[in-house]
Amino acid sequence: MNQTAKNADDNLHLFDHGGTTGAVIRILPDAARSLNEMLPEELQQTPDQKLRFAYTCCYLNHRDCHIMIDAGIDGDEVTATLSELGVAAGDIELVCITHVDRDHVAGLLLQIGDGELAYPNAKYAIDAGLWADLHKPETYDSLPKHLRRLFERLKELIEDRVILCDGESKVADGITFVPCPGHRPGHAAYEFATDDTPILHIGDAALNPVWFEHLDWPVVGDTLPEQAMESRKMILERAKETEALVIGTHLPWPGIML
Ligand SMILES: [Zn+2]
Numbered sequence: 001m002n003q004t005a006k007n008a009d010d011n012l013h014l015f016d017h018g019g020t021t022g023a024v025i026r027i028l029p030d031a032a033r034s035l036n037e038m039l040p041e042e043l044q045q046t047p048d049q050k051l052r053f054a055y056t057c058c059y060l061n062h063r064d065c066h067i068m069i070d071a072g073i074d075g076d077e078v079t080a081t082l083s084e085l086g087v088a089a090g091d092i093e094l095v096c097i098t099h100v101d102r103d104h105v106a107g108l109l110l111q112i113g114d115g116e117l118a119y120p121n122a123k124y125a126i127d128a129g130l131w132a133d134l135h136k137p138e139t140y141d142s143l144p145k146h147l148r149r150l151f152e153r154l155k156e157l158i159e160d161r162v163i164l165c166d167g168e169s170k171v172a173d174g175i176t177f178v179p180c181p182g183h184r185p186g187h188a189a190y191e192f193a194t195d196d197t198p199i200l201h202i203g204d205a206a207l208n209p210v211w212f213e214h215l216d217w218p219v220v221g222d223t224l225p226e227q228a229m230e231s232r233k234m235i236l237e238r239a240k241e242t243e244a245l246v247i248g249t250h251l252p253w254p255g256i257m258l
Helices: 003-011 075-084 102-108 128-133 137-141 145-161 225-242
Strands: 012-017 020-034 050-062 065-069 094-096 123-127 162-165 169-172 175-179 188-192 199-201 245-247
Touching: 003 020, 020 075, 020 102, 050 102, 050 199, 075 102, 094 169, 094 175, 102 145, 123 128, 123 145, 123 175, 128 162, 137 145, 145 162, 162 169, 175 225, 188 225, 199 225
Parallel strands: 065 094, 094 123, 123 162, 199 245
Antiparallel strands: 012 020, 020 050, 050 065, 169 175, 175 188, 188 199
16 A cells, blocks of 8 residues: 555544535544543543544535534635535635634635635534624633634635524524533534434534543533533434434544444
């Protein structure tokens, strides 16, 4: 196997579910972290466990619509990967934003000039409250300069292209925005109806399956850990009821659970 093919295998996972095809795209090498680092002291385990985290974004061809769920960290790299799949960045019609951490949205921009939109013809679904927060000066007070610049540029470029989602709502034909707050303000999951069971992209609602096994464990680092726990229970319940194919940004590669 040549190097290119090997990299493609390692960095791209293709799937087909109920007539919707897609690809999980690796955006960074896996990371390993200690479980105990992510648990409050009273819940720390002996022995500790090493957990693996993938870093991904996701492409879907859903009812002939080209969709990205988040955009990774490097727009140039992800769009190059898409073109290997025969999808031009200009073909992407919808970007579903789960939240605005850098590893999810920095890839919305290309590295040219002041940063140009990687997906210039897309609409951008985002939580309405989060979008409003991005317009409040105080949101930027605590942010490092590079993030401030990223959000300001993004705001400017997608202002006329946002689909503001307020509560559970329809984004487009067969696509539902599911608020899933706690990990970050405005964090959301997206559900895609297919000819089979739905595809449910949970973003960062669970970073590793261990939190689905222990629904009463908070995650140190979540903005509102209690609320994130409630969201995690809700989304797992929903996935069980609908027998969804679950995709999570950081779940062990390729980040898909049935
Ligand atoms: Zn993340």
